[in-house]
Amino acid sequence: MTIPTPYIGTSIKRLEDRRLLTGAGRYIDDVKLPDMAVMAIYRSPYAHARINGIDLAAAKAIPGVIDAFCAADIETDLPAIPLRLAPFDGFERFLQRPIARDKVRYVGEPVAVVIAPDRYTAEDALDLIEVDFEPMTAVTTVDQAAAGETLVHEDAGENMGTSYRVGRGDADRAFTEAPYTRRERFTTNRHSAVPMETRGLIAEFDPDRPLLRLHGATKVNFFNRRHLAAAFGLPEDAVELIETDVGGGFGARGELYPEDYLVPIASRRVQRPVKWIEDRRENLTATNHSRDIVCDLEVASTEDGRILAMRATVQGDMGAYIRTNGGVVASKAAQFLPGPYRVPSFSCEVQFLITNKTPVGTFRGPGRFEANFCRERMLDMVAADLKIDPAELRFRNLMEPAELPYRIGELVPGDVNATFDRGNYSSAFKRLLDQVGYADWKDRQGEIVNRRAYGLGIACFIESSAAGPPETARIIVSADGSIEIRTGASSVGQGTETGLAQICADYLETDINLIAVLHGSTTLVPTGGGTFHSRNTVMAGNAVRMAAETLRSQCIELAALRWNTDSAGLAYQNGAVHRRDDPGTKLSIAELAIFAESRDGEELASDAAFDNEGKLSYSYGAHAALVAIDVATGVIEVEKYVLTEEIGRALNPAMVQGQAVGGLVQGLGGTLLDHMVYDDDGxxxxxxxxxxxxxxxxxxxxxxxIALEQSPSEFNPMGFKGAGEGGIVAVAAAVGNAVVHALKDHNVQINDLPITPDRLRAALRAAGA
Amino acid sequence: MTADRRLTLHVNGITHSCEVEPRMTLADCLREKLDLTGTHLGCEHGVCGACTVIVDGAAVRSCLMFAVQARDSMITTVEGLAASDTLSDLQQAFHDHFALQCGFCTPGFLTTAEAFLSENPSPTRGEVQSAISGNICRCTGYVPIIDAIVDTAKRRLESGK
Structure with missing residues (x-):
């Protein structure tokens, strides 16, 4: 058997593909359990209304309907959905209960549930639910929320979820003394992750056993299990979260949502398995939105464009409740505003405002995408004001390798040790400029070809990866030589199985086709961290490496016992233990697995947990977009796009490429298309x-x-940095800058996303074009 | 509701018989009655293309067609694109080009592309892009999907298939 070692660094074709290509994947809606019922949710049609009464009688009377319930029918007082991340003081006043009781606060909030044998019947019954709503004024903007005339949560007495100020240096003084300052307001559009598979869950709740098994879980299953166990008064080991194939996550899927409580409640009520599959309209109102911030940004610099200070107010529109992601979006936007640049003084007020919209959570590159757009647009404005080439301005301000690692200061409350690790930002930026031919383009901005105006925009970025709790892995060798990896990390479709198998195959020196990877479910390993923040390769990858290294040692010890010899005379190689003095004599891992079983009835297995102790690695790089704009119609075509991203080390270059290109195209959507538009009634x-x-x-x-591998992470032996989000974070910035350059003769500025033809035409009309 | 209808469907070369409500969509019938869950529902309003199946040679959104409308038609779903335990050349090309990540949209792309290639065996890259413009993928950014379809067309032409 020849083994194409090393697998790490090779574009190994994905182990997941076969089942997914043949229709044999098993997503949550493909799971069918005996006697399973289906539930559907009546959701608020109003953004803000009191509930004066709910009548379920007609719905229950439909033939076949098994049950219907609303808040008043739930015996136990359900706890609020917990805060998982960025749980700032004050947020506790705005948490969401799984079902509305006296009031609804956004269109899509769950009000009642119907359980039926099939979805057709369940939806028929939804139509007959009668709710006496008393509509109230909807709060739909951060300004309206801040004014506080209408309160979304009366008990809180205000619509300010919380606010705080962070910074470093003396920004006010720097602004007083600076020869040049500029102030702008930027907004980033509310949009959402919108995975192709909507959310879905199946609950099997047997209170007598007790057992709550929830299928369709993903992302952070061990955190979710802890909170669901507490919510239902169960010991943790009586709650099982089961992960199926998942059709995309991007931050939104797998957080605790109201349905994670309502589906178990439904199952408990009817004493049979209950399935709920979100439809797309539900998905667009019920699954977390993201990105919705307003940023007033000021910059102070010298006349030759060296940044002296930044000041900002970031207002996050949180929607109606603070959900699991807490203040991540706006707090990370504030933290990443200075970016990879030398910004000696920085001061930022961060406000989290409650409105009558769908609650906000994370979407790929949360806060980074937003901050990047604001800062990089501002830098181009500064460059124009000071008549400095935008690339040159960035080179003057990018931190140099000698300045790294750099402790950025407590720019998120409590995050006192945040430190940019080593790297070479200028080098990644220069690589981009060379690739895109910037030297040729910089004097051609605004050029008209075939009645379209061309512009090239550039932007630099930095973003963090691999935060959070330790990750776990267990490797088990079977008597037939097959190897199973179990991990607490999840797969949301990004190729986790392939990546972890590559690492395992290399460290066990074995054929990757012998390896199966089981992930996510709480039944696989005692604990785990989960999948977010571009952490799987770093965290789960290193856990697999450690487990494999341990397994090699175990194999040697077992062989020593088997041969009754000293382990010092043995070596592990090519999936077997050899005698150093007689390399032809060997015991394969399969033979050792059989020996372990026969000796003490134990399986040949090893466990590991990898903890990076909160030391994050930062991926960084730059984006460039070439756009062509039809000035008469405002239609924007992005003709060419180049990005560089330093990721330390590529585990699977083709999969890394897939992350970059996929992220970039998602970012083009967020820049030009995706937009959750609300009217004044919410x-x-x-x-x-x-x-x-x-x-x-x-x-x-x-x-x-282009994935760069010039600067491996110091915080894990394999040198990985996250590669999941660098493709998206600088897209709006690069495209926005490109549009402005293309339209330089018209002096159009881009401060708001998305950049749509009608908005662009309005700006051009105002400029007389 | 109106009484169930007994329905005969020809799917992937097999004739099935089932009872359906007249309002049941073809997608739900395939998934719930015939247990062919490879056909996925992404939007249920005919925009995302995930539920695409081939009906009498044409790519059809099975969420927009009633099951009873498919009576007497020849239907191919993703499960029928290759003999069991094998991959079709198109499926293999998707694998080779990393043209899927989460895989949820993939059956719809495969069926759309098969129907398209049977009509246009020698497409330009632009024609491939147009052909799949009614299918949404959130993971890949489409580039490898286009590569896989273009590559398949080229290989089929070369091999005279």
């Missing part, structure tokens, strides 16, 4: 795919994504 106007636009195959630029 009605979502983009509640279907006919209205909520996503990128399709005809809108693609010519893409070059």
């Amino acid at each position: 009605q979502l106007l983009t509640g279907s795919f006919a209205d909520y636009l996503l990128p399709t195959s005809t809108e693609l630029p010519d893409i070059t994504a």
Whole structure:
């Protein structure tokens, strides 16, 4: 058997593919359990209304309907959905209960549940639910929320979830003394992750056993298990979260949502398995939105463009409740505003405002995408004001390798040790400029070709990866030589199985096809961290490496016992233990597994947990977009896109490429298309795919994504940094800058996303074009 | 509701018989009655393309067609694109080009592409892009999907298939 070692660093074809290509994947809606019922949710049609009464009688009377319930029917007082991340003081006043009781606060909030044998019957019954709503004024903007005339949560006495100020140096003084300052307001559009598979769950709740088994869970299953166990008064080991194939996550899938409580309640009520599958309209109102911030940004610099200070107010529109992701979006936007640049003084007020919209959570590159757009747009404005080339301005301000590692200061409350690790930002930026031919382009901005105006925009970024609790892995060798990896990390479709198998195969020196990877479910390993913040390869990858290293040692010890010899005379190689003095004599891991079983009835297995002790590695790089704009119509075409991203080390270059290109195209959507539009009554106007636009195959630029491996992470022996989010974080910035350069003759500025033809035409009309 | 109808469907070369409500969509019938769960529902309003199946040679959104409308038609779902335990050349090309990540949209892309290639065996890259513009993928950014379809067309032409 020849083994193409090393697997690490090779574009191994994905182990997941076969089942997914043949229709044999098993997503949550594909799971069918005996006697399973289906539930559907009656959701608020109003953004803000009192509930004066709920009548379920007609719904219950429909033939076949098994049960229907609302808040008043739930015996136990359900706890609020917990805060998992960025749990700032004050947020506890705005947490969501799984079902509305006296009041609804966003369109889509659960009000009642129907359980039926099939979805057709369940939805028929939803139509007959009668709720006496008393509509109230909806709060739909951060300004309206701040004014506080209408309170979303009366008991809180205000719509300010919380606010704080962070910074370093003396920004006010720097601004007083600076020869140049500029102030701008930027907004980033509310949009959402919108995975192709909507959320879904199946609960099997047997209170007598007791057992709550919840299928369809993902992302952070051990955290979710702890809180669901507490919510239902169960010991943790009586709650099982089961992960199936998952059709995309991007931050939104797998957080605790109201349905994670309502589906178990439904199952407990009817004493049979209950399935709930979100439809797309529900998905667009019920699954976390993201990105919605307003940023007033000021910059102070010398006349030659050296940044002296930044000051900002970041206002996050949190929607109606603070959900599990707490203050991540706005707090990370504030933290990443200075970016990879030397910004000696920085001061930022961060406000979290409660409105009558869908609650906000994370979406790929949370806060980074937003901060990047604001800062990089501002830097281009500064460059124009000071008549400095935008690339040159960035070179003057990018931190140099000698300045790294750099402790950025407590820019998120409590995060006192945040430190940019080693790297070479200028080098990644220069690589981008060379690749895109910047030297040729910088004097051609605004050039008209075939009646379209061309512009090249550039942007630099930095973003963190691999935060959070330790990750676990267990490797088990079977008597037939097959190897199973179990991990607490999840797969949301990004290729986790392949990546972890590559590492295991290399460290066990074995054929990757012998390896199966089981992930996510709480039944696999005692604990785990989960999948977010571009952490799987770093955290789970290193856990697998450690488990494999341990297993090699175990194999040697077992062989020593088997041969009754000293382990010092043995070596592990090519999936077997050899005698150093007689390399032809060997015991394969399969033989050792049989020996272990026969000796003490134990399986040949090893466990490991990898903890990076909170030391984050930062991926960084730069993006460039070439756009062509039809000035008469405002239609923007992104013709060419180049990005560089330093990721330390590529585990599987083709999968890394997939992350970069996929992220970039998602980012083009967030820049040009995706937009959750609300009217003044808090009605979502983009509640279907006919209205909520996503990128399709005809809108693609010519893409070059370059993964750099110049600066391996110091915080894990394999040198990995996260590679999941660098593709998206600088897209709005690069495209926004490109549009401004293309339209330089018209002096159009881009401060708001998305950049749509109608908005662009309005700006051009105002400029007389 | 109106009484169930007994329905005969020809799917992937097999004739099935089932009882359906007249309002049941073809997608739900395939998934719930015939247990062919490879056909996925992404939007249920005909935009995302995940539920695409081939009906009498044409790519059809099975969420927009009633099961009873498919009576007497020849239907191919993703489960029928290759003999069991093998991959079709198109499926293999998706694998080779890393043209899937989460895989949820993939059956719809495969069926759309098969129907398209049977009509246009020698497409330009732009024609491939147009052909799949009614299918949404959130993971890959489409580039490897286009590569896989273009590559398949080229290989089929070369091999005279």
